[in-house]
Amino acid sequence: MRILLCEDDSLIGSGIKTWLKPRGFETDWVKDGAQAYAALPCAPYDAVILDLGLPSLDGLEVLRRWRRDGRTEPVLILTARDELSERVRGLNTGADDYLVKPFEPEELEARLRALSRRSSGRPSPVIRCGGVILDQGSRMVQSGGQAVPMTAREFRLCEILMSGAGRTIPKNLIEEKMGDLDEDASPNSIEVLIHRLRRKLGQGFIKTVRGIGYTVPKDQGA
Amino acid sequence: MKLRSAALAVSSSIRALARRCLGSLKARLLLFCLALALLLSLAAVAAAALHLHHETSKYFDTVQLAFARQLAAWDPGEAGAAFHQKLPDLKKYRSHGHYDGDALSFAVFSRDGTLLLSDGRKGRRIVFDDKGSGFRDARLRDDDDKWRVLWIDSGDGARRIAVAQEIEFRSDLIFGILQSQLLILAAFALALCAGLFIVISRAMRPLGALKSELSSRRPGDERPLEARGLPSEILPLADELNSFFKKSGAMMRRERSFVSDAAHELRTPLAGLVLQSRIAADPSCAESDRRDALEAIVTGARRCSNLVRQLLTLSRLDDLDSRVRSSDAIHGMSRGSARFKDLVQRALLESADAIEKKHLKVESSFKDGGLVIDDGYPEMAFVLARNLVENACRYSLPGGFVRISSDPSSLMVENACRRYGKSDRARLGERFFRPAGQQEEGSGLGLSIARAAAAIHCMNFEIALEDGPGPDEATFTASARLRS
Numbered sequence: 001m002r003i004l005l006c007e008d009d010s011l012i013g014s015g016i017k018t019w020l021k022p023r024g025f026e027t028d029w030v031k032d033g034a035q036a037y038a039a040l041p042c043a044p045y046d047a048v049i050l051d052l053g054l055p056s057l058d059g060l061e062v063l064r065r066w067r068r069d070g071r072t073e074p075v076l077i078l079t080a081r082d083e084l085s086e087r088v089r090g091l092n093t094g095a096d097d098y099l100v101k102p103f104e105p106e107e108l109e110a111r112l113r114a115l116s117r118r119s120s121g122r123p124s125p126v127i128r129c130g131g132v133i134l135d136q137g138s139r140m141v142q143s144g145g146q147a148v149p150m151t152a153r154e155f156r157l158c159e160i161l162m163s164g165a166g167r168t169i170p171k172n173l174i175e176e177k178m179g180d181l182d183e184d185a186s187p188n189s190i191e192v193l194i195h196r197l198r199r200k201l202g203q204g205f206i207k208t209v210r211g212i213g214y215t216v217p218k219d220q221g222a
Numbered sequence: 223m224k225l226r227s228a229a230l231a232v233s234s235s236i237r238a239l240a241r242r243c244l245g246s247l248k249a250r251l252l253l254f255c256l257a258l259a260l261l262l263s264l265a266a267v268a269a270a271a272l273h274l275h276h277e278t279s280k281y282f283d284t285v286q287l288a289f290a291r292q293l294a295a296w297d298p299g300e301a302g303a304a305f306h307q308k309l310p311d312l313k314k315y316r317s318h319g320h321y322d323g324d325a326l327s328f329a330v331f332s333r334d335g336t337l338l339l340s341d342g343r344k345g346r347r348i349v350f351d352d353k354g355s356g357f358r359d360a361r362l363r364d365d366d367d368k369w370r371v372l373w374i375d376s377g378d379g380a381r382r383i384a385v386a387q388e389i390e391f392r393s394d395l396i397f398g399i400l401q402s403q404l405l406i407l408a409a410f411a412l413a414l415c416a417g418l419f420i421v422i423s424r425a426m427r428p429l430g431a432l433k434s435e436l437s438s439r440r441p442g443d444e445r446p447l448e449a450r451g452l453p454s455e456i457l458p459l460a461d462e463l464n465s466f467f468k469k470s471g472a473m474m475r476r477e478r479s480f481v482s483d484a485a486h487e488l489r490t491p492l493a494g495l496v497l498q499s500r501i502a503a504d505p506s507c508a509e510s511d512r513r514d515a516l517e518a519i520v521t522g523a524r525r526c527s528n529l530v531r532q533l534l535t536l537s538r539l540d541d542l543d544s545r546v547r548s549s550d551a552i553h554g555m556s557r558g559s560a561r562f563k564d565l566v567q568r569a570l571l572e573s574a575d576a577i578e579k580k581h582l583k584v585e586s587s588f589k590d591g592g593l594v595i596d597d598g599y600p601e602m603a604f605v606l607a608r609n610l611v612e613n614a615c616r617y618s619l620p621g622g623f624v625r626i627s628s629d630p631s632s633l634m635v636e637n638a639c640r641r642y643g644k645s646d647r648a649r650l651g652e653r654f655f656r657p658a659g660q661q662e663e664g665s666g667l668g669l670s671i672a673r674a675a676a677a678i679h680c681m682n683f684e685i686a687l688e689d690g691p692g693p694d695e696a697t698f699t700a701s702a703r704l705r706s
Binding site: 009010011012014015016018019021022023080081100101102103104105 | 486487489490491492493494495496497498500501504506507508511514515518521522525
């Protein structure tokens with residue numbers, strides 16, 4: 001999952017980014033309201049974490065502008081203010097969830113996954129495509145009833161492909177979804193990852209659509 | 223011993239009862255009115271008794287005189303001394319008055335003391351007295367009671383006439399009249415008490431309603447008490463209570479807001495600490511990330527501790543300020559001379575790192591030795607100096623200036639800073655307020671603390687922001703000036 005994190009506090013920002021990284025999240029971190037507003041259209045984010053007390057542009061104003069521009073990405077508000085009126089105001093402005101500081105990182109992770117699932121119309125964290133089962137909660141992949149060990153990036157790619165089963169996922173979209181601002185998400189590295197996944201899940205599991213991208217055929221999917 | 227302890231127990235019970243009874247305004251009023259009515263009644267009865275005694279004495283003396291005169295006109299002739307034995311029995315008239323001789327007895331003597339005529343039993347016992355005329359108190363023969371006896375001579379001087387009346391008969395009559403008066407007065411007192419009880423109960427009803435309203439009131443409730451129907455004597459009390467509710471409500475609102483803001487301010491670094499400590503303990507995170515997390519925990523803990531220190535300082539200053547305002551005693555805070563030249567130097571030393579890091583140009587001038595407060599709180603005076611200097615150094619633009627100037631009545635700190643929007647300008651100095659775009663980490667309490675520290679030293683605190691020479695430059699000024 002690719003997340004846009006809008007948080008001005010370095011202790012929290014770096015903490016969320018570091019915590020989510022080994023759990024299959026690619027996080028782009030911005031520390032300013034204006035930057036946050038500009039960053040959302042730049043990549044296909046699965047969810048946004050938005051702090052309300054952002055410098056230069058208030059978090060709620062950023063959210064209001066996103067919704068006005070027609071952005072539909074799920075937004076989780078992260079704030080120290082826990083009054084009912086604040087929560088209601090945040091949700092009425094267009095937020096999808098609300099988390100009050102301090103929070104347990106597992107809860108943040110679970111809420112982000114739930115937001116992403118809901119926005120893509122999948123209520124269950126388990127995705128089945130033929131004999132392959134991917135559990136977003138436990139981050140486990142099984143093939144033919146056997147657990148398949150995967151690195152974080154392999155799991156992420158598998159998750160992107162299986163989430164769009166039956167559709168062709170363009171290469172550049174994969175790059176963007178995989179891409180962290182600090183990580184290498186070049187076409188070559190994606191091909192290397194596809195090669196590894198085919199070895200682990202079977203050569204016929206992922207099909208190449210020449211010149212466009214990759215697909216997990218629906219007849220093999222759920 | 224047993225008797226003594228029983229007596230003590232009874233007396234303490236009575237005292238407790240009296241205390242409980244007299245604790246009530248209604249009981250006090252009733253008791254007071256009752257006692258007053260009793261005293262007045264007794265005084266009235268005493269005055270009436272004296273008057274009655276005088277008047278009845280005059281009346282009975284008149285009766286005795288009239289009767290004596292009638293007797294003096296009587297000529298016994300041949301009736302002789304046995305006449306008195308033929309007097310009628312008056313027992314059948316007992317319901318109409320006294321029928322025996324106590325009411326009025328008489329005797330008629332010849333000059334030599336021979337009893338010529340008497341009314342019977344009592345009259346016969348009058349002891350003959352041949353000395354002069356007039357009233358005198360005397361005793362009858364074989365009788366211990368005192369009698370008032372009138373002696374006169376008949377017109378021809380041949381007989382001496384005595385008309386006697388028992389003094390106790392007169393007293394009984396006076397007592398009887400007074401007794402009936404007392405009964406009327408007692409009935410009047412009872413009626414008065416009942417009337418007073420009703421009137422006082424009705425008058426006290428608004429107080430009862432006030433009491434119920436006060437007892438059901440929750441802390442922080444600022445609604446004014448219902449003044450309608452309250453007697454004018456209670457209205458000032460209700461007004462004072464309303465004013466108190468308003469003040470205490472405002473104080474509670476301020477405290478709640480302070481605690482709420484403080485809690486929110488602490489939540490952010492606490493959330494950071496939770497996250498970083500979880501990362502440090504998470505084996506799935508990279509070793510370098512875990513090391514960074516440990517460093518971040520130290521930074522976060524320092525931030526928390528700094529924030530807590532600032533909150534405590536502000537809380538102490540608020541307390542000090544309210545004590546100074548109400549002239550309450552301040553304990554645990556040493557008083558003495560505060561020389562701001564020294565305090566500023568100390569504060570600059572503490573901010574040396576920030577000054578060096580930002581390459582700040584620091585200028586200071588102290589006219590006539592600068593501000594000196596002879597009888598202040600040196601610890602809090604340093605808090606004022608440190609917060610102003612620290613604030614200037616923290617928010618100054620890199621390569622900018624920090625200018626400190628002081629004279630015997632003021633301290634002023636200026637620094638170059640970025641420009642702020644109109645709404646941010648208006649909120650500068652508010653508790654926990656950090657302008658948008660502020661990169662430097664601070665609690666948002668520095669200026670509030672400086673303001674509070676100035677207030678306890680009877681100083682006015684002002685801040686100002688003026689546009690600087692550059693397009694995004696401004697000059698921030700904070701000054702504390704002794705009130706004239």
